[in-house]
Amino acid sequence: MVKELIINSTPNGVTIALLQDKQLVELNTEHINNNYAVGDIYLGRIKKIMPGLNAAFVDVGYEKDAFLHYLDLGPQVQSLIKLTKIVKNGSYKEKLLNSFKLEQDINKSGKISEILNRNMLLPVQIAKEPISTKGPRLSSDLSIAGRFVVLVPFSDVISISKKIKNNSERNRLKKIVESIKPKNFGVIIRTVSEGKGVAELQKDLLDLIAKWESFATRLPLTEPSKKVLGEMGRASTILRDILNADFANIHVNDPTIYEEVRSYIQGISPELERIVKFYKQREPIFEHFGVDKQIKGAFGKTVNLPGGAYLVVEHTEALHVIDVNSGNRTAHPENQEENAFQVNKEAAKEIARQLRLRDMGGIVVIDFIDMHKPTNRKELFEYLREQMSLDRAKHTILPPSKFGLVQITRQRVRPEMNIVTNEKCPACDGTGEIKAxxxxxxxxxxxxxxxxxxxxxxxxxxxxxxxxxxxxxxxxxxxxxxxxxxxxxxxxxxxxxxxxxxxxxxxxxxxxxxxx
Structure with a gap:
C-alpha cells in the first residue's frame, strides 16, 4: 500500500490530503485561526459548576464555555491543582516533578463540586474541538504525545499498546522506558515503538520532557483563558501518527510548511527526508494530483461505486444514514443473492473510506441490500471490520440486525468534513430563474x-x-x-x-x- 501526502496551503489555511494507492482516504483542514485544536493546553477558569451533570463549564477564551465532566478530570487532578497554585505563587522553581509530592487519586464516583469551585484556575487540554453550537470538550488528565511514547504527568505507570502482542518485546520496551523516564511521570508506549532502539525512544521522550518544561515555564506567566502549550501543526501531527516506510511522497506547495515538514521528518526518520518534495508548478497542487476531482466525486449526497451501484448519504442531528443501492449492477443476473453480496462488499469498502474522508462521528446506520444466507451476512460483517481496521478513530461495529442494518459508533473529535460539491448555476445565479x-x-x-x-x-x-x-x-x-x-x-x-x-x-x- 503506497501512501502519499499532498499539502495545499492557501491564504485561509492548510488542507492535507492522504492518498493510498492514489485514492483519497483522508482530508484534513487546518484553518489559520484554529486556536482550539485537539491536544492544546489552556489555563482555564472555572465559570460554573453543574452538580446535576457532574460537570463544569470552563472559560478557555472561546465564544462558548467549554465542557469538563467529572470523568475527564483524571485521577491526579488534585496534584495538578496543587502544582498550578504553587507555580502561580512562584514557590515552585523546578521544571520537572522530582521533589513534588503527589496527592491521592480522586474517587471515581465522586462529585465535581468536591474537587472544583468557581473561579478556580485549572490547566485543561482540548479533547474535542468545537462542533456545531457546542464549545470544546476538555480533559484535565494532561498528556503530551510523541511519535513513540506519550508522557503523562503525576503518574508512575508504564502502559503498553495492546497491539504489541509479543511478550518479550513488551518486556524489552518496558525496561527501556523504566530506565529513562523521569520521576512522577507515566509513559504510554505506542504501537510504532515495536522494534525501536533505546536511542530513538530516549530522543522522543526527551522531546516530550522539553515540552513539559516549556509548559512549566509558561504557566506562571499565562493569563487565565489563554493557551499555555499548543499542539504541533496538523501536517506534523498526521506524520507523527502515521508516518512509516509505506510513504512514497509528501508534496508541499508552501516553502515555510515544506521546511517545517522536512526538518520534522529529518528529526524522527532521517532516511525518509528524501520523500518531502516542494511543488513548484503553476497548476494548483490538488488539481495536478487529481485530488480536486476525487473530492467532487466523493462528497455529496450520492456516491457512485465503480460497478454501477451507489450510496446515498443522509445526515441528521442525531445520526448519519447510508443506504446501499445496486443501481444498474447486473454482474450476476441469474443469482440475486451473489449479486447483493458483491454489491454490499463493494459498498462496505467505500463506506469505510467515506467515514475517514468525511470524518463522520457519532452513530452511523448502514442499510445494506438484503441477503438471505447467514454465511454471507457474517462474511460481510467481517469484511467491513477488516476495512474499518485502517481507521485511526475509535469505533465499534455491531453485527447486522434482523432487518439487515449495521450500526457503527465512531469517535468524533473534530467537526465533520463537509464540502459542497454542487456548483452555482451561472445562468440563474442559484435562483432557479433566468431572464426572459x-x-x-x-x-x-x-x-x-x-x-x-x-x-x-x-x-x-x-x-x-x-x-x-x-x-x-x-x-x-x-x-x-x-x-x-x-x-x-x-x-x-x-x-x-x-x-x-x-x-x-x-x-x-x-x-x-x-x-x-
Whole structure:
C-alpha cells in the first residue's frame, strides 16, 4: 500500500490530503485561526459548576464555555491543582516533578463540586474541538504525545499498546522506558515503538520532557483563558501518527510548511527526508494530483461505486444514514443473492473510506441490500471490520440486525468534513430563474450602444451561444449588418459552445472582457 501526502496551503489555511494507492482516504483542514485544536493546553477558569451533570463549564477564551465532566478530570487532578497554585505563587522553581509530592487519586464516583469551585484556575487540554453550537470538550488528565511514547504527568505507570502482542518485546520496551523516564511521570508506549532502539525512544521522550518544561515555564506567566502549550501543526501531527516506510511522497506547495515538514521528518526518520518534495508548478497542487476531482466525486449526497451501484448519504442531528443501492449492477443476473453480496462488499469498502474522508462521528446506520444466507451476512460483517481496521478513530461495529442494518459508533473529535460539491448555476445565479429570452437581443443592443457610444470602444467582439450567433448572422439584412449601418463599425460575432443560451460577453481589441 503506497501512501502519499499532498499539502495545499492557501491564504485561509492548510488542507492535507492522504492518498493510498492514489485514492483519497483522508482530508484534513487546518484553518489559520484554529486556536482550539485537539491536544492544546489552556489555563482555564472555572465559570460554573453543574452538580446535576457532574460537570463544569470552563472559560478557555472561546465564544462558548467549554465542557469538563467529572470523568475527564483524571485521577491526579488534585496534584495538578496543587502544582498550578504553587507555580502561580512562584514557590515552585523546578521544571520537572522530582521533589513534588503527589496527592491521592480522586474517587471515581465522586462529585465535581468536591474537587472544583468557581473561579478556580485549572490547566485543561482540548479533547474535542468545537462542533456545531457546542464549545470544546476538555480533559484535565494532561498528556503530551510523541511519535513513540506519550508522557503523562503525576503518574508512575508504564502502559503498553495492546497491539504489541509479543511478550518479550513488551518486556524489552518496558525496561527501556523504566530506565529513562523521569520521576512522577507515566509513559504510554505506542504501537510504532515495536522494534525501536533505546536511542530513538530516549530522543522522543526527551522531546516530550522539553515540552513539559516549556509548559512549566509558561504557566506562571499565562493569563487565565489563554493557551499555555499548543499542539504541533496538523501536517506534523498526521506524520507523527502515521508516518512509516509505506510513504512514497509528501508534496508541499508552501516553502515555510515544506521546511517545517522536512526538518520534522529529518528529526524522527532521517532516511525518509528524501520523500518531502516542494511543488513548484503553476497548476494548483490538488488539481495536478487529481485530488480536486476525487473530492467532487466523493462528497455529496450520492456516491457512485465503480460497478454501477451507489450510496446515498443522509445526515441528521442525531445520526448519519447510508443506504446501499445496486443501481444498474447486473454482474450476476441469474443469482440475486451473489449479486447483493458483491454489491454490499463493494459498498462496505467505500463506506469505510467515506467515514475517514468525511470524518463522520457519532452513530452511523448502514442499510445494506438484503441477503438471505447467514454465511454471507457474517462474511460481510467481517469484511467491513477488516476495512474499518485502517481507521485511526475509535469505533465499534455491531453485527447486522434482523432487518439487515449495521450500526457503527465512531469517535468524533473534530467537526465533520463537509464540502459542497454542487456548483452555482451561472445562468440563474442559484435562483432557479433566468431572464426572459425574448428580451435577450434588447439587452445585447443596450450594452452595445453603451460600449460604442459612451466608452468609445473599437474593434469589439460579441461572444454568444452558437444558436444566438446564427440568429444574429441570419439573412441578407442580418442584425450584424443592421449594427454596421447604425454605428458605422463592424461588430465581430463569435459563437462559444460552452456558454448557456442567454449568456453573452463583449471583448475589446486585446481580447479582454469588457466589464459592464
Amino acid at each position: 429570452s425574448i428580451i435577450l437581443m434588447d439587452d445585447i443592443e443596450n450594452n452595445l450602444n453603451y460600449i460604442l457610444n459612451e466608452q468609445n470602444e473599437k474593434n469589439i467582439t460579441l461572444c454568444v451561444h452558437p444558436y444566438i450567433e446564427a440568429y444574429i448572422k441570419k439573412g441578407i439584412y442580418s442584425r450584424q449588418w443592421q449594427w454596421f449601418f447604425k454605428y458605422g463599425k463592424r461588430i465581430k460575432v463569435k459563437g462559444e459552445p460552452s456558454y448557456y443560451l442567454t449568456e453573452f460577453h463583449f471583448l475589446n481589441s486585446k481580447e479582454e472582457e469588457i466589464k459592464l
